[in-house]
């Protein structure tokens with residue numbers, strides 16, 4: 001059977017989540033204490049209902065027990081968010097994810113059984129700070145604590161040089177696993193591939209190696 | 219000279235930005251209308267000052283003209299955010315980025331000259347919705363409109379099979395550019411590399427190819 005999702009709290013984060021689920025064709029129940037929000041998102045969901053997330057009777061009536069994965073997204077209202085998570089876990093919802101307002105909020109959410117705590121603003125700030133400070137880094141994924149993959153813009157410094165000329169693996173210990181050129185992508189580029197300024201290099205490696213390459217090599 | 223940053227508005231996003239800049243060793247001026255916020259973040263910044271972002275005299279006094287890159291992060295207060303961006307651009311700040319509350323806010327920010335508009339909640343919701351709906355996708359970067367790189371968890375289905383056995387490039391048109399196994403990473407894995415359940419495959423390719431691989435191949 002298709003998985004059933006519910007989003008409680010239709011702020012910027014919960015509301016965006018609902019729209020994304022809609023685009024991905026997922027079935028979603030949306031709940032907000034504010035009728036205007038309910039009306040605004042009704043078009044994107046299977047059901048949209050107005051009530052307070054801490055209202056156990058309301059949760060029973062919408063059949064929350066049959067939902068596989070619930071998302072609690074009232075970050076600003078810490079007490080309600082914590083209480084709602086507690087109730088959802090006690091009612092037997094298999095997976096409950098919650099948005100945290102700050103680190104203390106996160107700790108309490110984990111204590112009451114939230115299966116995962118999300119910090120959208122903090123995580124996006126991290127991405128953007130890296131991006132701004134470096135000037136060359138466009139985006140990144142942390143692959144593990146030590147390894148990352150980053151998109152780095154090729155500057156004048158390496159314009160018209162081949163990967164063999166640059167010898168990045170030997171000099172910096174990191175690997176170019178792809179090159180984006182306009183809308184095209186070159187996967188596992190060969191050693192004789194020539195870089196142009198503005199190419200986006202997709203680099204995988206140890207964080208310290210990538211940092212060194214980004215500062216000195218490109 | 220080292221680049222100078224300013225963050226106006228120390229909510230969850232602006233506040234996180236300040237902390238990230240601090241960890242990256244960048245020089246930051248922090249401004250908030252709320253003295254409590256100013257006190258809370260003073261330890262992370264070069265200067266922390268309390269005033270309203272629309273106060274042109276205040277901006278002059280802190281030397282905003284000498285800042286290279288200003289971040290306006292009062293999403294909830296649309297009028298102030300727009301007016302502040304307008305003033306900053308008129309005062310000659312080279313780069314102004316602003317956080318938008320919604321799409322209309324974003325449009326107005328662009329009209330008044332914001333160099334980039336950020337939607338932290340929406341962007342993170344997009345990542346998370348993809349992650350939840352797929353069950354196998356851990357994270358992704360959009361490389362272009364058509365291409366992405368994703369982290370996909372290897373399931374029982376491909377346990378103990380080599381990359382040559384799976385022949386993913388021929389069957390699905392996408393490429394495994396790396397494998398994460400515990401804390402170790404295998405870059406550009408050879409064809410005889412054997413996959414174990416729980417390995418994280420780093421897959422690059424056309425969005426539709428990745429989707430097909432994720433649904434049918436893994």
Ligand SMILES: Nc1ncnc2c1ncn2[C@@H]1O[C@H](COP(=O)(O)OP(=O)(O)OP(=O)(O)O)[C@@H](O)[C@H]1O
Nearest residue numbers: 009010011012013032033034052053074075076080
């Ligand atoms: N107890 C509750 N039950 C149901 N909905 C609630 C409850 N408390 C708040 N909400 C709703 O949750 C939504 C998000 O609330 P709020 O704006 O306080 O959080 P936020 O973390 O700042 O949101 P975002 O940053 O995602 O915009 C609002 O639409 C609000 O009406």
Ligand SMILES: Nc1ncnc2c1ncn2[C@@H]1O[C@H](COP(=O)(O)OP(=O)(O)OP(=O)(O)O)[C@@H](O)[C@H]1O
Nearest residue numbers: 227228229230231250251252270271292293294298
């Ligand atoms: N005109 C202003 N001048 C200076 N600071 C302001 C102004 N308006 C709001 N702020 C500050 O900006 C910060 C963020 O405001 P608010 O919480 O409304 O935005 P937000 O987008 O919901 O934030 P976030 O989601 O990042 O927590 C607050 O600390 C607030 O005091």
Ligand SMILES: [Ca+2]
Nearest residue numbers: 012121230339
């Ligand atoms: Ca927010």
Ligand SMILES: [Ca+2]
Nearest residue numbers: 131132135136
């Ligand atoms: Ca940058």
Ligand SMILES: [Ca+2]
Nearest residue numbers: 011076293294
């Ligand atoms: Ca808010």
Ligand SMILES: [Ca+2]
Nearest residue numbers: 349350353354
């Ligand atoms: Ca998932």
